Amino acid sequence: MVCEESGLVWLIVSVCRDLDGPPVAGEIHQIRPCGYQAPLVGRSFHHGVLDCYTLVRDFYARELGIELPDFARPDGWWDDGHSRLYMDNFRAAGFEPVPEGALLERGDIILMAIRSGNDTPNHAGVYLGDSQMLHHMYGRLSSRDVYGGWYRECTRLVVRRVVGLAPHEHGEKP
Numbered sequence: 001m002v003c004e005e006s007g008l009v010w011l012i013v014s015v016c017r018d019l020d021g022p023p024v025a026g027e028i029h030q031i032r033p034c035g036y037q038a039p040l041v042g043r044s045f046h047h048g049v050l051d052c053y054t055l056v057r058d059f060y061a062r063e064l065g066i067e068l069p070d071f072a073r074p075d076g077w078w079d080d081g082h083s084r085l086y087m088d089n090f091r092a093a094g095f096e097p098v099p100e101g102a103l104l105e106r107g108d109i110i111l112m113a114i115r116s117g118n119d120t121p122n123h124a125g126v127y128l129g130d131s132q133m134l135h136h137m138y139g140r141l142s143s144r145d146v147y148g149g150w151y152r153e154c155t156r157l158v159v160r161r162v163v164g165l166a167p168h169e170h171g172e173k174p
Contacts, residue, residue: 007033037062040134043142047075052124053085055136056109059126064107066161068093078122086111086121087157095159105129107161110147112154121156 014026040059043050053073060066069092077083090096090109098108106129111121114137125135127147136142145151 009033039142041142041144043136045136045139045141047138048073050136050142051138052136055134055142056124056126059134060107060161064161066094078120079117081118084120086124090159094161096162098158098160104147104158105160109159110135110151110155111157111159112151113156114154119156123154125151127158 010031012029012031015023016026017023038050038058040055040062043055045051048054051073053071057068057070060068069089071085071089073085077085090111095109098104104110104127106127108127110125110127110133112123112125113119113121114123116122123135123137125133125147127133128144131147132144133147133151134142134144
């Protein structure tokens with residue numbers, strides 16, 4: 001995935017070493033970007049590369065034709081006691097809070113606090129309609145699940161894309 005995102009050819013070299021000798025380069029393998037896109041459902045989790053926010057971005061790009069900005073996010077940011085990745089950035093990505101009690105719409109982003117040390121939202125899912133959401137939990141495969149019960153209890157905020165609020169909906173890169 002990083003090769004695809006960078007657009008660069010990657011070289012992988014094995015390095016071997018005898019007990020007493022210097023390191024010796026082995027075979028060189030070349031990996032070229034080929035246009036691969038991870039599936040929305042069933043992708044493995046790798047924080048910052050294939051995580052819940054990447055899934056939100058991919059859904060918006062593929063299903064709605066809207067490119068959302070990427071935000072730097074070190075692993076475990078939600079446990080540092082002060083980082084608020086989603087709360088600090090949803091407006092910059094063109095979203096506004098959905099009023100309490102409003103009906104959810106396809107594409108609404110559900111912000112949840114799941115095992116978050118400071119109760120800050122650290123997980124995001126996309127509402128698909130019919131009480132279904134698309135999300136990618138830490139350490140699990142991305143999935144389509146029923147939005148209700150425990151997930152609803154973990155929800156801290158739902159945000160909705162506001163057309164024209166951010167410059168990224170016509171394909172401009174953030």
